[in-house]
Amino acid sequence: MKKFLKILLAIVAILIIVMLLMGKAYHFEKSIIINAPVEKVYTQINSTKAINQWNPWMKLDPNLKVTYSGNPGQIGDKYCWEGNDEVGSGCQEITALVPNQKQSTKIIFFKPFESDATSNIILTPEGNSTKVTWDMDCELDYPMNLMKLFMDGKMDKSYGDGLNALKAISEK
Template sequence: MNILITILLILAGLIVLLLVIGLFSRKDYAISREVVINKPVPVVFDYVKYLKNQENYFKYVMMDPGMKKEFVGTDATPGFKYHWDSEHKSVGKGSQEIKQIVNNERIDYEVVFIKPFEGVLHSSLYTNAAGADSTKVTWTAASRMKYPMNLMLLFMNMDKMIGKDFDESLQNLKKVLEK
C-alpha cells in the first residue's frame, strides 16, 4: 500500500512540475522553407495564388483525394475560403483563408484547424526573383499553442516535423511548374 501511495505521489508531483514548466515555456513556433523554381516570378505567383492549385502540390491536400471540400468566394482574392473535412488522421478538418495578396510578392493565409486538434496557423508564400527566369518561393508558418498544450513543444521539433512536409510540397510545386 505504501508503495502505491509513493508512486501516486511521484506521478502527481511530475504532473504538477510539468504544468509549472508549461507556464514558463515557449508557446510560439515558426517554420520557413524555400525552393528555387526555374520559371519567372509572374508565372510562379499566378499559379500559387490560387488555393485550388494546392491539390497539385500540397502534401496534406494530396493525402486524401476523397476529402470533402467547400470553396467560398473568388479564388486568388482576399477573403476566399477553402474548407476541408477528411477522415485521414493527418489531414483532419479545418479551413484556409486568403487574408492578403501583394501581386508577385506574397500571399498571406490564415489556417484554422478543428480536427485532430484546434489551432490557428498564420502562413505566407513569398516569391522573389532568383535570376532572370527563376523564382525563390519561401513558405513560412507561425502559430501559438495554448497552455498546457505548449508542453508538446518541449518534446516535439515542429520545424523538423512540419518543415519536411513543406519541403516535400515545395518540391512538388517545383515539379509541377517546371514541366
C-alpha cells in the same frame, strides 16, 4: 509507493516548467529555390485551387471533401476541408495578395483540435529563379504547446513535400 509518487511529481513538475518556458508562440518556415521566374511561380500560389495542386496534406486522404468559395485569385478566396484523422477539418482563406511577391492566409482548424494559424508564401526573385519561403505562425494553448517539441520534424517533412511539388509544377 512513495518513491513512485515522488518520481511522478518530479515528471509533472518538469513538464510544467518546460511548458511554461516554451511559451505559446510557434513559428515554422522553409524555403526552396525554383528554377522558374517569379511570375510563373505566383500563378501556383495566388488561388486556393492552385495551392491545392501541390498542398502536401491533400494526398493524405483519398476521400477528402473540399469546398471552395469566394473568387479565385482574390482576397477572400477560401476552401474548407473535411477528412480523416490525419488531415482533420478546417478552412483556409487568402487574406492578402501582392502580385509576384506574397500570398497570406488565415487557417482555422476544427479537428483534431481547434486552433488557428496564419501562413505566408513569399517570392523573392533570384536571377531567373525564385526563392520561395513558406511560413506558418500560431499559438498553442497550455498544455498543447508541448506539441512544439515534435512539430518541427513533421512540419519540415510536410513543407518540404509541398515545396518540392510546387517546384515540380512551376518548372514544367
